Amino acid sequence: MLLIVEFVWGAYRVIRCKKVSKTYGSALNRVVALDQLEIQIDSLEKVAIVGRSGSGKTTLLNLLSGLDRPTSGSLSVNGMDLGQLDSAAMADYRLKTVGVVFQSFQLISQRTAAQNVELPLIIAGEPAEVRAKKVSQSLRKVGLGDRANHFPYQLSGGEQQRVAIARAVVKQPRVMLADEPTGNLDSKTAAEIMQLLMQICENEALTLVLITHDLELAGKYTDRQLVMDDGKLIETKSGQNGTVAASVDCP
Amino acid sequence: MSWLDIIRMAIHNLRRRPFRTILNLLGIVLGTVMVLMTMAGSEGVKHALHSVLESSDFTRKVIARRTSKVSEEDLDQSRWKISQPMSAARRERMEESLKKFLLEEKRKTDGRYRQINQETLKQFGELHNVIEVVPQLRVNFKLSMGEFDQTIYGEGVSPKVSGLNERIVSGEMLTASDRNGILIHELMAYRMGCVTQQELDALVGTEVVCSFKTSGKPNQLASALTAIEGGDLQKLVSQNPLILGFIKQLGGNVDNLRSLTDEQKQLLRKSIGSFGESDSPQPPVVERRFKIKGVYHSIAEDNLFDLFSQLRFDSKRPVLFHYETATDLQVDVGGIKEFYSATLHVDRFAHVKQVEDDLGELGYDTFSARSMIERIDNRISRISRVIYVVALIILVVTGIAISNTLIISVMERTSEFGIMKSLGARDNQIVGLMFVEGALLGAVGAVLATLASLLIGMFGQSLVRDYVEGRVNEQVSGEMFMFSPWATLVALMVSVLLCAVASVIPAWRAARLDPIVAMRKN
Numbered sequence: 001m002l003l004i005v006e007f008v009w010g011a012y013r014v015i016r017c018k019k020v021s022k023t024y025g026s027a028l029n030r031v032v033a034l035d036q037l038e039i040q041i042d043s044l045e046k047v048a049i050v051g052r053s054g055s056g057k058t059t060l061l062n063l064l065s066g067l068d069r070p071t072s073g074s075l076s077v078n079g080m081d082l083g084q085l086d087s088a089a090m091a092d093y094r095l096k097t098v099g100v101v102f103q104s105f106q107l108i109s110q111r112t113a114a115q116n117v118e119l120p121l122i123i124a125g126e127p128a129e130v131r132a133k134k135v136s137q138s139l140r141k142v143g144l145g146d147r148a149n150h151f152p153y154q155l156s157g158g159e160q161q162r163v164a165i166a167r168a169v170v171k172q173p174r175v176m177l178a179d180e181p182t183g184n185l186d187s188k189t190a191a192e193i194m195q196l197l198m199q200i201c202e203n204e205a206l207t208l209v210l211i212t213h214d215l216e217l218a219g220k221y222t223d224r225q226l227v228m229d230d231g232k233l234i235e236t237k238s239g240q241n242g243t244v245a246a247s248v249d250c251p
Numbered sequence: 252m253s254w255l256d257i258i259r260m261a262i263h264n265l266r267r268r269p270f271r272t273i274l275n276l277l278g279i280v281l282g283t284v285m286v287l288m289t290m291a292g293s294e295g296v297k298h299a300l301h302s303v304l305e306s307s308d309f310t311r312k313v314i315a316r317r318t319s320k321v322s323e324e325d326l327d328q329s330r331w332k333i334s335q336p337m338s339a340a341r342r343e344r345m346e347e348s349l350k351k352f353l354l355e356e357k358r359k360t361d362g363r364y365r366q367i368n369q370e371t372l373k374q375f376g377e378l379h380n381v382i383e384v385v386p387q388l389r390v391n392f393k394l395s396m397g398e399f400d401q402t403i404y405g406e407g408v409s410p411k412v413s414g415l416n417e418r419i420v421s422g423e424m425l426t427a428s429d430r431n432g433i434l435i436h437e438l439m440a441y442r443m444g445c446v447t448q449q450e451l452d453a454l455v456g457t458e459v460v461c462s463f464k465t466s467g468k469p470n471q472l473a474s475a476l477t478a479i480e481g482g483d484l485q486k487l488v489s490q491n492p493l494i495l496g497f498i499k500q501l502g503g504n505v506d507n508l509r510s511l512t513d514e515q516k517q518l519l520r521k522s523i524g525s526f527g528e529s530d531s532p533q534p535p536v537v538e539r540r541f542k543i544k545g546v547y548h549s550i551a552e553d554n555l556f557d558l559f560s561q562l563r564f565d566s567k568r569p570v571l572f573h574y575e576t577a578t579d580l581q582v583d584v585g586g587i588k589e590f591y592s593a594t595l596h597v598d599r600f601a602h603v604k605q606v607e608d609d610l611g612e613l614g615y616d617t618f619s620a621r622s623m624i625e626r627i628d629n630r631i632s633r634i635s636r637v638i639y640v641v642a643l644i645i646l647v648v649t650g651i652a653i654s655n656t657l658i659i660s661v662m663e664r665t666s667e668f669g670i671m672k673s674l675g676a677r678d679n680q681i682v683g684l685m686f687v688e689g690a691l692l693g694a695v696g697a698v699l700a701t702l703a704s705l706l707i708g709m710f711g712q713s714l715v716r717d718y719v720e721g722r723v724n725e726q727v728s729g730e731m732f733m734f735s736p737w738a739t740l741v742a743l744m745v746s747v748l749l750c751a752v753a754s755v756i757p758a759w760r761a762a763r764l765d766p767i768v769a770m771r772k773n
């Protein structure tokens with residue numbers, strides 16, 4: 001009975017941070033990036049994390065994307081306790097559960113758009129025909145059906161970020177994580193990318209955790225905004241078009 | 252991640268960095284070509300030399316000598332141990348000499364001394380794979396033809412296996428049944444006044460007279476005397492004119508004949524008295540008539556077969572008889588029933604060892620070109636071993652260089668591995684990818700090296716052939732580079748393995764990168 005409750009709850013609460021701390025360095029130059037952080041994010045929710053530089057946003061996202069582990073506390077995503085996973089299981093988690101979009105796109109310059117999108121499918125060991133189909137679908141979803149064979153240097157920043165989104169989405173993850181995906185783009189392109197991201201999360205039924213500096217964008221597109229400072233959650237704004245507390249100054 | 256995908260990705264990665272890939276390939280190809288060419292070259296040259304050697308008659312001859320091998324029971328060490336104080340080196344030398352001396356003595360005294368006579372020649376002929384047995388003869392005689400008159404040596408040859416057929420300048424080779432023909436050396440013919448080819452041709456068919464000076468030996472006399480034990484020397488002399496010739500040469504000095512007993516000396520003195528000085532006949536000379544069948548030449552100097560000078564005919568023995576004729580002359584006219592050695596002609600070089608072993612078992616010492624050929628083989632393999640070491644060093648250095656460029660490549664691809672890991676690639680997938688890249692490089696290099704080696708082999712063939720032919724002064728046939736499939740396979744495996752191993756360390760580094768740090772490099 002308890003198990004069923006847990007299961008349903010887990011499906012509902014996709015992300016749960018309980019007293020998550022992350023410290024860098026040793027005794028002398030110790031940096032507390034996350035300090036007993038408590039966050040809960042529900043399924044299909046779109047959440048923005050805002051806060052000034054150095055407040056620990058990226059650190060949190062790295063933990064969520066399975067690239068790093070918390071120093072203490074428990075962090076569970078989609079029912080998996082990330083602290084307990086071994087490195088192979090962690091790789092599996094990165095492969096199947098989360099799709100990550102980075103500020104600097106992180107495309108492999110030696111591979112074309114299609115080949116970049118294909119990479120997670122290759123890693124997953126999917127057969128070539130399936131891969132080809134999924135890749136072209138994915139590229140079409142981001143509006144790059146005709147740029148499949150272009151290399152990253154042949155694409156604009158916005159287009160590169162679209163490729164990155166296609167690559168994140170092609171894995172059919174449960175959670176989409178984006179660390180300032182529009183940080184390197186002009187405001188018009190940024191809006192386009194933001195729209196695309198929202199649309200995709202809606203269509204693919206993804207939970208979104210978005211880090212951004214752009215308060216306007218955050219308020220415009222997300223359901224909830226979590227404000228962080230000094231590794232702690234200091235404020236939560238609910239509802240779309242909600243405004244962020246003026247006390248938080250962002251560069 | 253399936254292996255096919257890993258290979259495909261590895262190929263992709265190699266192709267996207269052509270310059271680095273080509274440089275690495277160059278190193279691998281160089282090393283592997285060295286190894287392959289060394290193997291193929293030493294094998295080919297060995298074969299070529301063998302085919303030259305084995306095609307010649309020299310290498311199919313085994314000379315049996317009249318000595319005995321020493322058996323284990325002869326080796327009673329106590330007999331030659333020296334106990335007096337002296338330096339170890341000197342003791343060793345002394346004991347060695349003493350041992351030789353004692354064994355020689357033993358051989359002579361205990362009847363294990365092997366001699367070669369007509370009986371043993373027959374025995375040799377019955378050995379496996381022996382075609383013909385020719386005893387070594389030296390027949391001393393005077394050859395006269397018209398004004399020409401000279402004392403020379405003759406030698407017996409077998410028309411079947413002499414190897415002289417290609418060395419006939421004029422006339423023809425002796426036939427198997429030809430007991431009355433002789434061959435003469437071209438220098439001999441020149442001395443006889445035949446300079447031009449016409450004169451040589453005219454010489455063929457001419458009859459010559461060979462006068463064999465008969466001679467006896469004290470021990471033969473002794474055995475003859477023993478045979479008639481107190482008998483009639485007159486009768487003996489009438490049976491064998493040689494004895495008389497010998498007695499005449501001796502004069503009255505019977506005392507010098509140490510091999511005779513006093514009784515025999517007595518008998519001899521008495522008998523000599525019965526031959527008057529006046530009616531004593533001239534030392535007997537046996538005359539035989541032969542027909543010159545052909546003129547032959549020696550092999551050109553500076554030839555590979557010079558190595559086997561023991562096995563050839565030359566101007567020192569300028570007249571060649573059919574060996575059976577020569578044997579008859581030696582036994583009947585010369586009264587010599589033992590031969591210093593005999594040449595056994597074996598059907599194939601491969602059987603020479605077995606014939607030598609058989610002879611050894613019978614108690615004879617042997618000599619053949621086999622040891623020479625084995626020494627040549629040894630030298631070739633020793634040289635190739637040196638080249639192998641050099642080639643291996645090149646391969647290892649290449650491996651280190653590959654490792655180095657792969658480390659650099661890992662560094663420049665740091666972000667790529669970071670991205671792959673962030674997308675869910677496991678450590679062992681990254682290691683596998685790098686490993687396959689290395690192995691692929693090795694495999695492609697190995698295939699290229701094989702092709703390059705075959706090409707070099709094709710074009711280098713004549714160069715090496717010219718060199719070898721220049722050295723041995725003989726036509727050399729066959730491939731100069733022999734690529735044995737197994738050896739080639741092993742060389743290729745080594746190349747692939749080396750590259751794969753060289754990529755393990757960089758692969759390990761790549762896999763252990765922290766993806767966050769790695770991606771920051773982008």
Ligand SMILES: Nc1ncnc2c1ncn2[C@@H]1O[C@H](COP(=O)(O)OP(=O)(O)OP(=O)(O)O)[C@@H](O)[C@H]1O
Nearest residue numbers: 024025031032033052053054055056057058059060
């Ligand atoms: N690898 C690291 N080693 C040491 N300190 C680190 C490391 N990564 C982050 N930090 C520190 O942790 C704190 C939080 O950094 P984080 O990158 O999470 O901030 P952020 O909110 O993403 O900032 P920004 O908005 O500038 O990206 C900062 O003080 C930073 O200096």
Ligand SMILES: [Mg+2]
Nearest residue numbers: 057058059179
């Ligand atoms: Mg950040």
